[in-house]
Amino acid sequence: VRMETRMRNAIANQEFVLYYQPKQDLTTGWITGMEALIRWPSDEGMITPGEFIPLAEDTGLINPLGRWILFQALQDTQIASKAVGYPLQVAVNLSMRQFQRPGLGSLIQEAIQATGIQPEQVELEITESMVAEEVEKAINTMQELRSLGVRLAIDDFGTGYSSMAYLRNFPVNTLKIDQSFVQDLVKDDSNTAIISAVIGLGKGLGMQVVAEGVETALQRKLLEEAGCHVGQGYHFSYPLPLPQLIGLLKDAQ
Ligand code: G
Ligand code: G
Numbered sequence: 729v730r731m732e733t734r735m736r737n738a739i740a741n742q743e744f745v746l747y748y749q750p751k752q753d754l755t756t757g758w759i760t761g762m763e764a765l766i767r768w769p770s771d772e773g774m775i776t777p778g779e780f781i782p783l784a785e786d787t788g789l790i791n792p793l794g795r796w797i798l799f800q801a802l803q804d805t806q807i808a809s810k811a812v813g814y815p816l817q818v819a820v821n822l823s824m825r826q827f828q829r830p831g832l833g834s835l836i837q838e839a840i841q842a843t844g845i846q847p848e849q850v851e852l853e854i855t856e857s858m859v860a861e862e863v864e865k866a867i868n869t870m871q872e873l874r875s876l877g878v879r880l881a882i883d884d885f886g887t888g889y890s891s892m893a894y895l896r897n898f899p900v901n902t903l904k905i906d907q908s909f910v911q912d913l914v915k916d917d918s919n920t921a922i923i924s925a926v927i928g929l930g931k932g933l934g935m936q937v938v939a940e941g942v943e944t945a946l947q948r949k950l951l952e953e954a955g956c957h958v959g960q961g962y963h964f965s966y967p968l969p970l971p972q973l974i975g976l977l978k979d980a981q
């Protein structure tokens with residue numbers, strides 16, 4: 729069967745699953761929220777989003793799938809927040825096509841109302857390449873989203889088109905430093921110049937700075953010393969199904 733048909737059926741049959749990777753405040757050690765990462769369990773094992781998100785984009789299936797992701801992520805966050813007794817933040821990745829589609833604001837508004845989540849608990853992740861094409865239009869969309877009270881993050885920062893000059897015009901709350909920068913932090917004497925500069929850039933613009941792909945205690949330590957606010961990566965936890973995430977959050981309390 730064609731992949732497209734399989735995907736269409738999988739959406740209808742709710743075969744997709746959201747995993748959640750915790751984010752830790754590096755100063756307090758508290759888990760303040762998590763990023764939703766989609767998974768597709770199949771007979772041949774997990775199909776990764778790297779394999780099906782591009783196809784979902786090309787076929788337009790990202791629209792029904794993206795809608796499901798938003799509603800599910802916000803609902804799961806409500807469940808997890810109630811289980812632990814404090815409001816968690818959830819970061820949801822948007823794809824290019826979702827970001828460019830008219831009506832995204834209404835969709836997000838609808839998901840907020842349906843789940844009763846506070847808008848400030850929701851962070852939408854976009855990438856540099858999504859805003860590079862038509863910058864003015866992208867800024868308008870970002871402003872519309874911010875007016876709903878949700879947060880915005882630039883994901884994979886440092887890998888895309890260098891929109892550095894535009895960055896200060898983007899109404900974004902968070903800068904997520906790409907994991908390639910974090911992976912360069914390998915030795916005690918390793919040069920932290922680049923990552924320190926990126927952290928300084930984000931902080932200078934008043935953004936929360938999140939480091940992705942933190943895999944070791946040393947990386948965590950160097951990031952904290954460089955003033956990074958939040959860490960995410962295998963050092964803290966792999967992405968987990970909701971029940972395991974709730975278990976981890978409860979153990980951490
Ligand atoms: O979790 P990781 O391998 O599995 O994710 C691979 C890529 O897929 C990343 O670039 C990530 O941003 C993207 N991705 C993961 N989940 C989602 C999602 O729910 N929506 C979109 N648009 N992209 C996602
Ligand atoms: O593009 P985006 O940043 O949304 O996707 C994050 C990707 O990084 C996902 O595929 C996720 O599973 C993966 N990931 C999360 N933590 C780590 C980590 O510590 N190391 C590596 N190599 N990948 C990670």
Ligand code: MN
Pocket residue numbers: 763821853883
């Ligand atoms: Mn992301």
Ligand code: NA
Pocket residue numbers: 883884885904906907940
């Ligand atoms: Na990223």
